Amino acid sequence: MDLQQFQDTEFPVPTELQSNVAITSLSKLYNWGRRNSMWPMLFGLACCAIEMIATASSRFDLSRFGMEVMRATPRQADLMIVSGTVTKKMIVPIVRLYNQMPEPKYVLAMGACASGGGPFKEGYNVVSGIDKYIPVDVYVPGCPPTPQALLYGLIALQKKIDGQSLANMDDVPWYGVGPSEPTPVPILGPDIIDPRQMHIIRQQAERAAQGLPAGVRELPAIPQPEKKKVPAKTGQGAAAADGEMDPAKAERLRKREAALARKRAREAAKKQQGEG
Amino acid sequence: MTDIAPDQDLTAVDIDGALDYLKQRFPDAVREDDREGYSGIIVDKDKLVDVATTIRDELGFNYLSSATAVDYLGISDHMEMVYHTYRISGGGALVFKAQTDREKAELPSLVPVWKGADFQEREAYDLFGIRFEGHPNLRRILLWEGFDGHPMRKDWKEAYYEQDHKPFDSRWPAGWVHRAEERTPYGKNVRYPDNLDLSRLVDVSEEDVYQSLGLGVDVQQLDSDDIATERLLVNMGPHHPSTHGVFRMVVTMNGETIEKLEPVMGYLHRNHEKIGERNTFLHNMPFTDRLDYISSMGNNFGYALAVEQLLSRGARYDAPTYRAEVIRVLMAELTRIVNHLWAIGFWLNDLGAFFTPVLYFIEERERILDFFEAVAGSRMMCNYMRFGGVAKDLPERLHSVANLVNDKVRDYNTMQYLTELITERIPRTIEELEEYLSENEIIKARSIGYGYLSPEDAIQYSTAGPLLRGSGIPYDVRRAEPYSIYPELDFDIAVRDEGDMYARYLVRVEEMWQSVRILKQILPRLERTQGEPIMAGKPQHTPRVPLGEAYGRVENPKGELGFYVVSAGDPKGPQNPWRYHVRAPSFINLTPLGLMCQNHKVADIVAILGSIDIVLGETDR
Numbered sequence: 028m029d030l031q032q033f034q035d036t037e038f039p040v041p042t043e044l045q046s047n048v049a050i051t052s053l054s055k056l057y058n059w060g061r062r063n064s065m066w067p068m069l070f071g072l073a074c075c076a077i078e079m080i081a082t083a084s085s086r087f088d089l090s091r092f093g094m095e096v097m098r099a100t101p102r103q104a105d106l107m108i109v110s111g112t113v114t115k116k117m118i119v120p121i122v123r124l125y126n127q128m129p130e131p132k133y134v135l136a137m138g139a140c141a142s143g144g145g146p147f148k149e150g151y152n153v154v155s156g157i158d159k160y161i162p163v164d165v166y167v168p169g170c171p172p173t174p175q176a177l178l179y180g181l182i183a184l185q186k187k188i189d190g191q192s193l194a195n196m197d198d199v200p201w202y203g204v205g206p207s208e209p210t211p212v213p214i215l216g217p218d219i220i221d222p223r224q225m226h227i228i229r230q231q232a233e234r235a236a237q238g239l240p241a242g243v244r245e246l247p248a249i250p251q252p253e254k255k256k257v258p259a260k261t262g263q264g265a266a267a268a269d270g271e272m273d274p275a276k277a278e279r280l281r282k283r284e285a286a287l288a289r290k291r292a293r294e295a296a297k298k299q300q301g302e303g
Numbered sequence: 304m305t306d307i308a309p310d311q312d313l314t315a316v317d318i319d320g321a322l323d324y325l326k327q328r329f330p331d332a333v334r335e336d337d338r339e340g341y342s343g344i345i346v347d348k349d350k351l352v353d354v355a356t357t358i359r360d361e362l363g364f365n366y367l368s369s370a371t372a373v374d375y376l377g378i379s380d381h382m383e384m385v386y387h388t389y390r391i392s393g394g395g396a397l398v399f400k401a402q403t404d405r406e407k408a409e410l411p412s413l414v415p416v417w418k419g420a421d422f423q424e425r426e427a428y429d430l431f432g433i434r435f436e437g438h439p440n441l442r443r444i445l446l447w448e449g450f451d452g453h454p455m456r457k458d459w460k461e462a463y464y465e466q467d468h469k470p471f472d473s474r475w476p477a478g479w480v481h482r483a484e485e486r487t488p489y490g491k492n493v494r495y496p497d498n499l500d501l502s503r504l505v506d507v508s509e510e511d512v513y514q515s516l517g518l519g520v521d522v523q524q525l526d527s528d529d530i531a532t533e534r535l536l537v538n539m540g541p542h543h544p545s546t547h548g549v550f551r552m553v554v555t556m557n558g559e560t561i562e563k564l565e566p567v568m569g570y571l572h573r574n575h576e577k578i579g580e581r582n583t584f585l586h587n588m589p590f591t592d593r594l595d596y597i598s599s600m601g602n603n604f605g606y607a608l609a610v611e612q613l614l615s616r617g618a619r620y621d622a623p624t625y626r627a628e629v630i631r632v633l634m635a636e637l638t639r640i641v642n643h644l645w646a647i648g649f650w651l652n653d654l655g656a657f658f659t660p661v662l663y664f665i666e667e668r669e670r671i672l673d674f675f676e677a678v679a680g681s682r683m684m685c686n687y688m689r690f691g692g693v694a695k696d697l698p699e700r701l702h703s704v705a706n707l708v709n710d711k712v713r714d715y716n717t718m719q720y721l722t723e724l725i726t727e728r729i730p731r732t733i734e735e736l737e738e739y740l741s742e743n744e745i746i747k748a749r750s751i752g753y754g755y756l757s758p759e760d761a762i763q764y765s766t767a768g769p770l771l772r773g774s775g776i777p778y779d780v781r782r783a784e785p786y787s788i789y790p791e792l793d794f795d796i797a798v799r800d801e802g803d804m805y806a807r808y809l810v811r812v813e814e815m816w817q818s819v820r821i822l823k824q825i826l827p828r829l830e831r832t833q834g835e836p837i838m839a840g841k842p843q844h845t846p847r848v849p850l851g852e853a854y855g856r857v858e859n860p861k862g863e864l865g866f867y868v869v870s871a872g873d874p875k876g877p878q879n880p881w882r883y884h885v886r887a888p889s890f891i892n893l894t895p896l897g898l899m900c901q902n903h904k905v906a907d908i909v910a911i912l913g914s915i916d917i918v919l920g921e922t923d924r
């Protein structure tokens with residue numbers, strides 16, 4: 028153990044004692060202990076879990092960070108590595124598991140799916156990102172992230188822990204008085220229901236009862252990127268002189284635009300009909 | 304139409320003959336499917352069970368490979384069940400279909416004929432809303448009880464719905480994109496029905512699961528003469544270290560003995576098929592990687608075969624080049640070794656050899672993954688095959704980016720690396736594995752005689768892969784309906800008669816040896832074809848696919864992986880599949896799990912599950 032890393036410069040220790048005595052802050056020592064003995068939960072969801080296992084095995088070796096002790100029970104785990112696609116059916120047990128983990132606890136979203144839905148985002152049974160339900164400390168992008176990326180994420184988490192202080196209760200919720208509130212467990216109704224959103228759901232249900240469109244949001248108009256002026260059909264010379272695209276291409280583009288506009292109009296009309 | 308002589312052996316007639324026989328036998332109930340690009344027959348639903356029984360018993364098509372539904376809304380406005388049956392002795396498929404009204408979708412269940420239809424019909428009920436009369440346990444399987452609607456119906460739209468087909472207009476060519484979250488007021492991927500009743504928001508999904516076991520109470524005292532045991536209801540999973548992912552089993556036990564086991568799945572149901580219909584044909588290739596994510600190359604292979612089948616009916620089609628086929632087989636067989644190493648390793652975990660053996664196997668796996676990475680660009684999700692070939696040729700030298708400082712695989716000649724891998728490293732690993740494990744007393748004591756599946760049941764339940772071959776049925780798609788260059792390769796089908804866990808283990812070991820044998824034949828072919836094209840014709844991003852249906856299947860490490868692809872709608876040849884169905888071996892192999900676990904102890908069921916070798920990405924899709 029290298030005592031140097033603890034030395035607090037405010038209280039210098041005589042050189043001859045430096046290898047035996049260290050003066051440091053409690054937070055520093057405490058965090059040092061925590062960051063080097065993170066116990067992840069043995070918990071795989073999808074493809075990313077395979078890379079997590081690869082990370083834990085000999086070539087990449089999680090134990091270099093004191094993280095090789097994977098516990099299957101949430102009650103012994105400090106870190107939940109959400110490794111894979113979170114589905115609506117699975118979010119219920121996940122939130123329950125999260126609630127069962129003792130504090131201090133951390134969540135690492137591994138992969139595109141856990142971070143934001145990933146390739147399956149639009150799927151009807153997919154939760155687009157675990158952070159919609161539980162707080163996340165570190166996101167590791169990738170599909171799947173390579174073991175190196177996961178290691179990097181874990182190091183980032185260690186850095187985060189280093190920065191936390193026992194004295195500052197705003198920083199971390201768990202050093203306050205009493206236990207923190209559990210995250211409400213979602214309900215599997217006609218679709219997944221987050222109890223925290225009941226008021227919005229009620230609002231929308233009222234709208235639906237009045238026959239107004241519910242469950243969809245009008246999107247703000249999108250400022251279209253300014254189009255390059257398409258040269259009118261005045262002949263080749265003008266376009267060429269501007270140094271713009273050649274007329275055949277411009278013509279194709281224009282037709283495409285027109286077709287698209289028609290399509291959008293058609294769809295809008297259909298929608299209106301549907302509503303009316 | 305050929306007449307069938309009365310004394311002819313019907314189990315040997317070819318498929319056309321069999322179809323003719325059916326048309327003669329059931330003139331009112333059977334008609335030919337004459338839509339463009341379709342094959343097989345359409346059976347009247349009242350006669351479906353009779354026809355199916357005839358197909359199974361008289362014509363000998365005793366293996367139901369796949370049963371799936373298609374919704375033809377907007378084309379002919381009906382729903383259709385499609386069944387693919389095979390003879391267990393080999394040969395092509397006899398396809399039959401049954402049609403039903405969309406509004407009142409009802410069909411007779413085929414579970415009495417093939418037990419393997421059980422889960423597949425439940426899936427069709429869950430996702431399409433077709434009711435199967437006579438099904439013993441018709442409940443939702445992938446989604447939960449209470450879910451609103453049947454999502455695979457064409458008129459069902461998900462919360463983040465944008466358009467029917469990709470590429471979405473908003474992305475291309477316009478190039479502006481909203482975050483999907485902005486599209487709903489909840490900021491989440493949810494969508495509630497308009498008639499949502501807020502006063503009755505109860506979660507009935509759990510109740511439903513327990514009801515299926517016929518148990519209302521949790522603990523029950525049993526009357527018995529000897530020691531009193533309690534009947535217990537135990538939940539294993541979805542978060543459980545030995546269910547290989549998010550799989551759940553609900554068991555009722557008498558003491559330690561399993562009375563009934565009910566698999567509960569869908570915890571990784573990520574809507575492959577719905578997304579697959581929105582995608583273009585090529586878009587689906589990377590998605591297949593994520594089915595059975597241990598063997599992504601094999602999945603690519605199957606999907607490429609299915610779409611190539613469709614493409615080959617078009618005017619402009621070039622079959623994959625020889626080198627492409629060689630590379631495909633190389634990848635498929637390496638994948639098989641990776642998968643079996645992984646499967647055996649994790650099965651040992653379940654038997655109690657916690658993580659020690661598997662570490663050795665993972666090390667070997669890493670060598671193969673390095674090769675995949677250098678060739679395809681990714682360790683696991685290779686996305687390597689294309690219609691008509693493969694994405695890239697093998698590089699001359701391997702540079703693996705995933706290298707750590709202490710790794711040796713920095714800059715290697717590809718052929719040298721492969722030769723070393725195939726002739727030395729892999730055989731050494733398998734030898735080592737056999738030496739330490741095959742005669743291991745604990746393994747033998749725990750696995751011999753456990754998880755028995757009889758050959759008849761193996762066929763009845765539509766199992767595939769090592770599970771089927773471990774029960775004494777030498778059925779391997781590579782031989783039964785050969786594809787690619789397998790006919791010219793020398794190898795044997797690994798098969799064992801015992802039908803227990805140990806037999807499955809031995810089948811896997813033997814299959815690895817056979818893969819090594821194949822790979823050794825591939826090496827000279829690779830040398831010989833060096834520099835030849837790997838792609839027939841020009842690579843196409845959005846090929847127009849001729850109308851019709853196709854079922855492409857490969858022998859994946861876990862069993863028969865099939866892709867049922869329908870191209871319909873746009874008469875010019877659509878760019879998006881109308882239906883994209885995956886016949887997932889991991890899913891169907893679970894059908895007999897309850898049977899295999901009966902009367903065993905709790906500790907054995909995790910091992911039995913491990914011996915089936917499932918991957919949840921494929922089970923739930």
Ligand code: SF4
Binds near residue numbers: 111593
């Ligand atoms: S991010 Fe990619 S690899 Fe990870 S779970 Fe999602 S699909 Fe699988």
